[in-house]
Amino acid sequence: MxxxxxxxxxxxxxxxxxxxVSNHVSQAFARKVEVHGVTVAEWVLMRQLLDSEALAPSRLxxxxxxxxxxxxxxxxxxxxxxxxxxxxxxQDGRAQTLSLTPAGRAxxxxxxALADANDAEFFDHLTSKERAALLRTxxxxxxxxxxxxxxxx
Amino acid sequence: MxxxxxxxxxxxxxxxxxxxVSNHVSQAFARKVEVHGVTVAEWVLMRQLLDSEALAPSRLxxxxxxxxxxxxxxxxxxxxxxxxxxxxxxQDGRAQTLSLTPAGRAxxxxxxALADANDAEFFDHLTSKERAALLRTxxxxxxxxxxxxxxxx
DNA sequence: TATTGTTATACTCTATAACTATA
DNA sequence: TATAGTTATAGAGTATAACAATA
Numbered sequence: 001m002x003x004x005x006x007x008x009x010x011x012x013x014x015x016x017x018x019x020x021v022s023n024h025v026s027q028a029f030a031r032k033v034e035v036h037g038v039t040v041a042e043w044v045l046m047r048q049l050l051d052s053e054a055l056a057p058s059r060l061x062x063x064x065x066x067x068x069x070x071x072x073x074x075x076x077x078x079x080x081x082x083x084x085x086x087x088x089x090x091q092d093g094r095a096q097t098l099s100l101t102p103a104g105r106a107x108x109x110x111x112x113a114l115a116d117a118n119d120a121e122f123f124d125h126l127t128s129k130e131r132a133a134l135l136r137t138x139x140x141x142x143x144x145x146x147x148x149x150x151x152x153x
Numbered sequence: 154m155x156x157x158x159x160x161x162x163x164x165x166x167x168x169x170x171x172x173x174v175s176n177h178v179s180q181a182f183a184r185k186v187e188v189h190g191v192t193v194a195e196w197v198l199m200r201q202l203l204d205s206e207a208l209a210p211s212r213l214x215x216x217x218x219x220x221x222x223x224x225x226x227x228x229x230x231x232x233x234x235x236x237x238x239x240x241x242x243x244q245d246g247r248a249q250t251l252s253l254t255p256a257g258r259a260x261x262x263x264x265x266a267l268a269d270a271n272d273a274e275f276f277d278h279l280t281s282k283e284r285a286a287l288l289r290t291x292x293x294x295x296x297x298x299x300x301x302x303x304x305x306x
Numbered sequence: 307t308a309t310t311g312t313t314a315t316a317c318t319c320t321a322t323a324a325c326t327a328t329a
Numbered sequence: 330t331a332t333a334g335t336t337a338t339a340g341a342g343t344a345t346a347a348c349a350a351t352a
């Protein structure tokens with residue numbers, strides 16, 4: 001198929017292909033992690049906390065591109081599963097911090113292994129140059145568009 | 154391969170970045186098309202029909218990677234908006250076909266223009282080589298994984 | 307019995323907006 | 330008043346499974 005310059009040709013829309021591939025990759029990953037009783041969004045939150053020890057819900061909302069309300073309910077579910085704890089900030093009575101329980105921390109490597117397996121399943125047939133280019137391009141979009149610092153609320 | 158040796162490093166997971174960028178691109182597009190009263194999934198369905206005149210729900214389910222039940226409800230909403238019609242197949246009493254109404258057909262170019270604008274917003278700062286490589290890589294993943302012909306149900 | 311499609315049910319994800327408590 | 334967080338409500342999207350009609 002020739003690279004079309006036709007504006008209304010859906011097959012030329014990068015956004016369309018991105019969504020199509022991403023949905024499949026995420027759905028496949030969701031099926032893998034559900035064995036451990038967690039969802040993809042829950043995994044992303046847990047992974048953020050592995051690096052940061054403890055984070056305020058509002059920080060997580062920024063990093064994950066979600067609203068504070070969404071983080072609140074995501075946290076509720078993880079707390080119900082004993083993977084997360086909410087701790088009140090002694091300095092500021094309004095503030096809370098979220099951190100992993102030992103059980104939560106122990107689960108992260110297992111989920112990370114599944115993420116590796118999922119990546120392999122979808123991207124291993126690409127050359128290492130293609131993979132590197134894809135990662136670089138995606139990161140470039142995030143940087144240029146300032147996606148990590150959007151006012152979501 | 155160097156990238157997979159840091160197994161538990163989330164920042165190296167292509168699936169993670171794909172999901173992150175795709176979610177932002179789709180959300181931005183959703184905000185654009187909601188002015189016209191449609192969602193992203195509804196747009197994709199409409200666009201499929203523009204090429205095919207009329208399609209069976211089961212065909213659409215395959216092409217869009219959704220279940221037949223999901224297509225059924227998506228179609229219900231578009232019919233309620235008078236953008237789509239359901240027609241019984243005279244040959245096979247079980248079969249139905251979906252096609253755009255004139256109003257639906259007229260709306261597609263407007264939505265396509267928004268898709269173009271959204272693409273420009275997120276991908277225009279890339280070089281044309283980068284854009285071409287991204288599109289080629291995404292399509293390659295679809296081809297290799299046979300994503301267009303998955304048994305969803 | 308198999309197939310096509312719809313409907314019922316349930317759950318995740320998300321947003322908007324109202325609300326509470328604290329600053 | 331402003332900020333941090335939660336909760337209430339609503340709607341999209343999805344899956345599984347039950348169901349109806351037809352083949």
